[in-house]
Amino acid sequence: MKIHKRVLAHLEKVYAVATLPVGGRLHLLAATEARGQCLLFAPPDWRASVVWEGPGGTMSIAAVPGSDAAFLAVQERFFPDAGRAGIVCAQADSDARLPWAVRRIIDLPFVHRFEFVRVGSKQVIVAATLIGRGANAAEWQDPCAVYAGPVPERTDGPWQLEPVLEGITKNHGLFVERRRNGDVVLVSTHEGVFALHPPTRGKERWSHDLILPGEVSDIVTADIDGDGRRELLSIAPLHGHIFAIHKKGSGGRWREVYSSELDFGHVVWGGELLGEPAIIVGSRGGNKALTLLRPHPGRVWQMETTVIDEGVGPNQIAVVQVAGRTQILSANHGAGEVALYDLTG
Numbered sequence: 001m002k003i004h005k006r007v008l009a010h011l012e013k014v015y016a017v018a019t020l021p022v023g024g025r026l027h028l029l030a031a032t033e034a035r036g037q038c039l040l041f042a043p044p045d046w047r048a049s050v051v052w053e054g055p056g057g058t059m060s061i062a063a064v065p066g067s068d069a070a071f072l073a074v075q076e077r078f079f080p081d082a083g084r085a086g087i088v089c090a091q092a093d094s095d096a097r098l099p100w101a102v103r104r105i106i107d108l109p110f111v112h113r114f115e116f117v118r119v120g121s122k123q124v125i126v127a128a129t130l131i132g133r134g135a136n137a138a139e140w141q142d143p144c145a146v147y148a149g150p151v152p153e154r155t156d157g158p159w160q161l162e163p164v165l166e167g168i169t170k171n172h173g174l175f176v177e178r179r180r181n182g183d184v185v186l187v188s189t190h191e192g193v194f195a196l197h198p199p200t201r202g203k204e205r206w207s208h209d210l211i212l213p214g215e216v217s218d219i220v221t222a223d224i225d226g227d228g229r230r231e232l233l234s235i236a237p238l239h240g241h242i243f244a245i246h247k248k249g250s251g252g253r254w255r256e257v258y259s260s261e262l263d264f265g266h267v268v269w270g271g272e273l274l275g276e277p278a279i280i281v282g283s284r285g286g287n288k289a290l291t292l293l294r295p296h297p298g299r300v301w302q303m304e305t306t307v308i309d310e311g312v313g314p315n316q317i318a319v320v321q322v323a324g325r326t327q328i329l330s331a332n333h334g335a336g337e338v339a340l341y342d343l344t345g
Contacts, residue, residue, distance in 0.1 A: 001274075001292075003308055004342040008041050009048045014331040014338055017318050018061040022069045022092070026322055028329050029071065030338040031058035033078055038090070039338065046340065051090055051100045057082075060113050065123045069093065070155050072125070074111050075104070083109045083133060089155050105159045109133055110144065113174035116151065117183045119198040123151040126185050126196070127161060128174050140238070144171050146187055146196065148206065164206035165196055170238050173218035177230065188216035188234065212246060212254050222270025224277045225300045231257070233279060235265035243268065243281050245301070258301045263287070266333075267314045273326055274345045279303075280328065282314035288334045290314040290341075308341055 008028070015033035019026055020040070028046065031038035038051040038058060057078040064070040069092040077085040087106040092099075112130035116123050125148065132142035145168065147161035165187060173188035185196040193212040199205060215237035221230040224245065232246040232254060243262050246254040260281075267282025267290065279293040289310035296302040313334020320327040328341040 001306055002344045003306075004344075005309060006046070006340045006342070008046050008338045008340055009039055010337050011039065012036060012336045014333055014336065015315050016058050016061045016073070017316050017329045017331045017338070018063065018071065019318055019320060019329070020063045020069070020071050024068075026320065028318070028320075028340070029061050030329075030331060031061060031073060032056050033059060033333075035078070038073065041338075051092075052102050057085065059111075062114065062116060064089070064155055065116050065151070067155065072105070072114065074114065077111060077130075082130075085109055085111050087111060087114060087127065087159075091155055103156070105155075105157055106161060108147065108161065112172070115174055115176045115185070117148070117176055117185060117198060118178075119182070120200075124148050124198065125151055125159070125161070126164075126174070126176075128171050128187060130171060131169075140170050143167050143169055146171070146174075146185075148198075165194060165208050168194070170215065172238055173216065173235075175218075175220045177221050186211075186219050186221070188219040190215045190238070192216060193219050193232070193234070215240075217265065218268050220268055220270050222277070222279070224270060224279065224295060226277060231270075233268050233270045235262060235268050235281070239264050239266065239284075241265065245279075258303065260293075260303070267317055267330075269317055269319060271319065273319070273321075274343060280308075280317060280319070282317070282330075284313040284315060284334055287311065288313035290317070290328075290330060290332075309339070311335065312337070312339070 013034040018029045028041040035056040039048045057076040059074045061073045090102045110129040114127035128146045129144040134142035145163045146165040148164045149161040168189040170190035175186045177184045187194045196208045217235040217238045245258040262283045263286030264284040269280040282290045290308040292306040293303040312332035315331045315333035318329040326343045330339045
């Protein structure tokens with residue numbers, strides 16, 4: 001495999017990255033958790049422009065489903081001011097050359113992650129707080145919650161959220177598993193991994209169940225062994241040192257089939273790369289590496305390892321697969337850079 005790296009911008013403590021459709025073309029976004037900028041990168045040369053200069057504190061970014069040149073983002077989620085955190089909507093004309101209109105749409109102290117979920121024919125936003133607001137918040141011990149609410153027809157709202165899972169602690173990960181019969185939200189916490197099920201016809205409330213006990217920092221699902229069923233890919237404990245794969249066995253129980261070491265693990269992704277199943281993990285400590293894992297032919301739970309980059313401390317990634325090209329957009333937090341990696345077989 002050949003890997004070509006391009007540094008798109010230098011941005012101190014860059015934390016969040018995402019893709020965004022603008023005028024029918026895919027653009028890239030990156031923002032810092034510190035007090036600072038959000039940047040937009042436009043094809044084909046990925047020239048950067050500024051969406052906002054501040055305030056920063058951005059932990060999550062996501063395009064508004066069905067919209068053009070509109071996205072939501074967390075702002076002001078940095079200590080000790082995280083009690084002022086919320087979600088903003090950024091909107092531009094389709095050419096994105098005019099100044100972006102950025103307005104706060106949701107006040108949600110300590111909000112850390114959010115995603116969009118399909119519920120029937122409608123879209124719902126699901127947002128999770130990292131900690132609560134009590135005296136133990138600084139020690140990550142105060143209970144937090146997951147909230148949900150409908151996406152309004154217009155981005156100017158109103159946006160309204162209600163709690164759908166409460167009493168959890170150290171909620172760090174949030175992942176939406178897209179299923180044919182409806183999306184399921186996975187939330188990773190100190191108590192374990194919860195599966196949240198949106199309301200369905202005849203059921204008005206969200207429901208949840210604990211599917212994997214024990215503290216988990218981040219969680220995604222992907223079919224790694226090619227049997228048509230998704231495995232759980234996780235980092236544990238919070239900001240942890242263990243990457244693990246769990247497979248569902250008889251009786252619906254999840255059993256660990258693979259594990260390896262990380263150092264301050266903060267990236268986990270699973271899917272298909274260059275026509276084969278693959279996993280990407282990243283550490284913000286130790287060698288601060290972004291690493292690709294691929295199942296060994298004939299020995300699926302033995303992994304072939306390729307170091308994509310090291311010394312960079314990746315924080316979030318977005319995998320971009322367009323027009324036959326495979327690219328990884330990475331928020332290299334430890335190096336203060338937004339990087340784009342081209343992968344070829």
